[in-house]
Structures are given as C-alpha cells and as structure tokens.
Amino acid sequence: MRTALPLLALTVLTGSGCREPVAVAPAGAELVLAAPAAAVGAGPWLDGVVAGARLLLLDPARPDEPPVDLAGGLAAVGPPAIDSAGRRVVFPARATAEDRAALWECAVDGRGRRLLAEVPGEVLGATLLPDGRAAFAATVPDEAGPSRDLPASALFTVAADGGIERITFAGPARDPATLPDGRIVYAQWLPAAEGRPAPGSFVLFTVHPDGSGAAPLHGMHGEPGRARRPRPRPEGGLEHLLLPPGGPPETRLVDWGSPRAACSPARSAAPPRPTVLPAGWRVLDRVPAGPRPRPQGHLSSLRPGTAFGRLLAIDARRDGRGASVRLRTSDGVLGTVPLQADGSFFALVPVDRPLWLDLLDRTGAVLETGRSPFWLRPGENRICVGCHENPETAPPNRRPAAALLEPLDLSAAAAEVGR
Known part of the structure; x- marks a missing residue:
C-alpha cells in the first residue's frame, strides 16, 4: 500500500471545471534511487535501469514517515529528474523484465504514472526542460559505438503530444541535465586525440534544447579522466563525477565564478544513508526535489525542413x-x-x-x-x-x-x- 508524504498542495482547474490538487515536493525533500548492492556491484554506477531498484521520495523533516515508491510495480528503474516546480518526475524504467527501458513520468507523489516515450533503443537518463518537454539519452541500435561495452547513444526530446526529436548527432551522449540558463549539459564521448588518452573519454558538453550550439563546457578542457553525471547544485555550481584513469571516482565542482570556471573537488559532506532502506541496499542517485528557480527558456532560430x-x-x-x-x-x-x-x-x-x-x-x-x-x-x-x-x-x-x-x-x- 502506498503511503503519501505530507506534500504541499496546489489546485488546478481541469477541463471539466473541477479543482484537483497538485502535489509539490516540500523544501528539502529528495528523490533517492536505491537498489540491492548485489544488483550493481561495488564500482561506480552511472546510468541505465537497475532490476529491483526503488525510487523513493524522502522528506528529511519527517524521517519516520513511510516513503512513496514512485516506481512500485516496475521491473527496473533508473535515475530520476524533477521539474523546477517540484511537481513532475521523469525516469527510465522497464515495466517487465522483457521490455526495453522506456521513459516514464508521474507526479511527485506517484500519481498519474504513465509511459511517456519509447524509442528503438534503451532509455538511459532524462531531464525536464523549461518549456515542459523532456530530454533523454537513449541508445541507437542501428549505429556503431566506440566498443561493445559503449554502444552508440544520443539525446532526444519528447513533447507533450508524444513527438520525439533527436537533437545530438555525435557521441555517444549520456547524462542530460538542465542548467539554470536553459541549456542541456551532458557527457559526450570524444575519441583519442591531443590531450585525450586512447581509446577516448567523456567530456562535458552543452547544447540548446533544439540541438544547436553544441560545444564543450567552458572550463572542461584538459581535465584528465572521464566526466559523467553532471548535476547543477541548488546553491550554485555544477557537480559531476570524474573517473580518473586507474583511480577511484571523484565528485568535482565547476566553479562558475573562477576565471576559467575551474573544476575542484566537491567539499560537501556525503548525505547520510536513508534509514528506510533495507540492509544491504545501496544509494545509486539522489536528486533534490523541492521547488527551485525556473531555468531560462530558449528561443530557437532553426528552420525545420532546411537541408x-x-x-x-x-x-x-x-x-x-x-x-x-x-x-x-x-x-x-x-x-x-x-x-x-x-x-x-x-x-x-x-x-x-x-x-x-x-x-x-x-x-x-x-x-x-x-x-x-x-x-x-x-x-x-x-x-x-x-x-x-x-x-x-x-x-x-x-x-x-x-x-x-x-x-x-x-x-x-x-x-x-x-x-
């Protein structure tokens, strides 16, 4: 049985004229993706869906309240993203073990869960854009990737009407997140070249939601290792995971205020392990769920149909x-x-x-x-x-x-x- 957290409530006017409550995550709440440690091993987990994982909404102000499992009943689930209003959540998931991972959405209290987008490949991760669309990373089965362990993947967007558009055409591309200025930050694979060891590495890129203006993130040039899972911090800055060659993963922080937006080790203490998790479970991802300032929009100047x-x-x-x-x-x-x-x-x-x-x-x-x-x-x-x-x-x-x-x-x- 699902037990709802004491969420904030707004009301919206439906087409029939009835007012319905809209759940809003309270300040300080977070979405936590957790799974049995045996299902993911001890190494760094990066993206994709995990069989048997749970996606929980936790409110630290009420640690004794039973959490809402947004993915209850789904066979596998991956990293979540939530909109700036703290209301809408998207995540990759498999309904059954035989399904491909697709993109799902629901309200922050778990209501209205539905399949949002399916593509020929596997959905790996997603983010929500200021205009209401979702951007997501997915594998592209009919294209060759750098290796068998690293298949081709790209970023796509899906609108409310279900229309899907591909927006990146080099990569693989993984780990999309939305910056405060409205751009998408993501990890893009670049082959070996000057300053990049063989066979290549992931570098943080930014791109507009229409797929234009893709470029390496300011300050990322010369950073050794593979950069993955960029996440804007609510208090400012951009956090990401750095996988140095032959070393343990490091959490790094991009400092926008420095002359070159330099990367430095993130010094914030690791949050405590949620007490609601069973013994032997591992936290794979945690995302702040409370409302935050709405990112800027982007006025596209593209001309669809132009060759x-x-x-x-x-x-x-x-x-x-x-x-x-x-x-x-x-x-x-x-x-x-x-x-x-x-x-x-x-x-x-x-x-x-x-x-x-x-x-x-x-x-x-x-x-x-x-x-x-x-x-x-x-x-x-x-x-x-x-x-x-x-x-x-x-x-x-x-x-x-x-x-x-x-x-x-x-x-x-x-x-x-x-x-």
Whole structure:
C-alpha cells in the first residue's frame, strides 16, 4: 500500500471545471534511487535501469514517515529528474523484465504514472526542460559505438503530444541535465586525440534544447579522466563525477565564478544513508526535489525542413599553416573549402549528421585529421572561433574575410555520398 508524504498542495482547474490538487515536493525533500548492492556491484554506477531498484521520495523533516515508491510495480528503474516546480518526475524504467527501458513520468507523489516515450533503443537518463518537454539519452541500435561495452547513444526530446526529436548527432551522449540558463549539459564521448588518452573519454558538453550550439563546457578542457553525471547544485555550481584513469571516482565542482570556471573537488559532506532502506541496499542517485528557480527558456532560430546550416570559421589554420579544409561525413568526403588569407572559411553544410574537418596544405596533403565530430541543425548559423584555438579566449576583433563572400555549398554533395 502506498503511503503519501505530507506534500504541499496546489489546485488546478481541469477541463471539466473541477479543482484537483497538485502535489509539490516540500523544501528539502529528495528523490533517492536505491537498489540491492548485489544488483550493481561495488564500482561506480552511472546510468541505465537497475532490476529491483526503488525510487523513493524522502522528506528529511519527517524521517519516520513511510516513503512513496514512485516506481512500485516496475521491473527496473533508473535515475530520476524533477521539474523546477517540484511537481513532475521523469525516469527510465522497464515495466517487465522483457521490455526495453522506456521513459516514464508521474507526479511527485506517484500519481498519474504513465509511459511517456519509447524509442528503438534503451532509455538511459532524462531531464525536464523549461518549456515542459523532456530530454533523454537513449541508445541507437542501428549505429556503431566506440566498443561493445559503449554502444552508440544520443539525446532526444519528447513533447507533450508524444513527438520525439533527436537533437545530438555525435557521441555517444549520456547524462542530460538542465542548467539554470536553459541549456542541456551532458557527457559526450570524444575519441583519442591531443590531450585525450586512447581509446577516448567523456567530456562535458552543452547544447540548446533544439540541438544547436553544441560545444564543450567552458572550463572542461584538459581535465584528465572521464566526466559523467553532471548535476547543477541548488546553491550554485555544477557537480559531476570524474573517473580518473586507474583511480577511484571523484565528485568535482565547476566553479562558475573562477576565471576559467575551474573544476575542484566537491567539499560537501556525503548525505547520510536513508534509514528506510533495507540492509544491504545501496544509494545509486539522489536528486533534490523541492521547488527551485525556473531555468531560462530558449528561443530557437532553426528552420525545420532546411537541408543545410551555415558554418563560418574565423581561423581554421594551425600555427598559421593551412590552405584549405576538407569536410567529410562517415560516408565520405563532401568537398574542400579554400581558406582566405586570414584563415577563415564560409560554407553551407548538411545537417543532422556528424561532420569532420581535415586541414590541408597547398598540395592537398593532410596537415591534421579531424577526430572530434560536430553537427549543425536545419537552418543553424554556426560561428567557430577556430578549429585549434582555445575556446575560452575571445576571437580577434576583425571581420572574417570569408564573411564577405557567398558560402560554398557543400550540402548538396550529401546526397551523393549517402546518408
């Protein structure tokens, strides 16, 4: 039998004119995901669903109250997310052991639980956006991942009407969370390259809810190890889990007030283990559930149905070297764009697919092979400081020469090399 916590109550006017209570999590409450330790082992747990786990709403002001299990009756459940009003919860779950993990939602008191979204892959984690949509990470079965243990995955959004849209096209992408400025912060896999050991590592990225403007998080460059599970703190800052090579996991804090938004060890004490958990159970995740300031919204300038985006690079050279760039997809080369005297170029590129840029010399020989993919959304206008510039520095205060020219159209070549 479900026992309800003493939640705050608001009322809403339904379509029939009746007033119905809406539960709101009290200040200080938290959502706790817990499971038998034998089901997850002793190592760091990151995402996905766990068989037999419980998703509990706990109020520390009433420790003796029986908690609400939001996932009661479900075969497996994963990490929760709650909206800024403290009312709506989303989480990945399996209804039965044979089902794929899908996205579920319910009120904070467990009422109205329903299936929100299903995709061909497994839902791994989710977040709620200011406009009411949910963004979630899910595996993509028809794409190849870096390894058998790390399948391809991407971020998607789902609207109230059930419409699902993919918003990331490189990765794998995991662990979405919503920042106060409305962007989504998430962990994206980058292959081995300068400063990243083989076979690669997860780096924190941000992206707008429409999938535009994806970029490494300010301050994350050069951070050793794999960064996972970013979570904005209610009191400010961004907490995430760092998995150093060969070392134990560390909880790190991004300090927005420092000159480079540097990462430092999180110094807050670990919260006590909930007394309501049976012996031998392990806390996998805990999320503050009380109301908090609503994140900012995002006014999208994308043009759905447009087959291209505009890419302007201010300086694509490396140490002053380079005569052109070659744009390619996973299917082949789209074309070559000459660099202007200041190193800039301007091109129309295909959308919603991973792209790579290679730097060439005057003879067409490769000076540097692009290893980190990027993408543009339909109608997106993207300005890049430079392929090899420090993204934490301001660009030169000059107009790029390429901006005065018509962009070279490489979007039409996409049909020739296949999708």
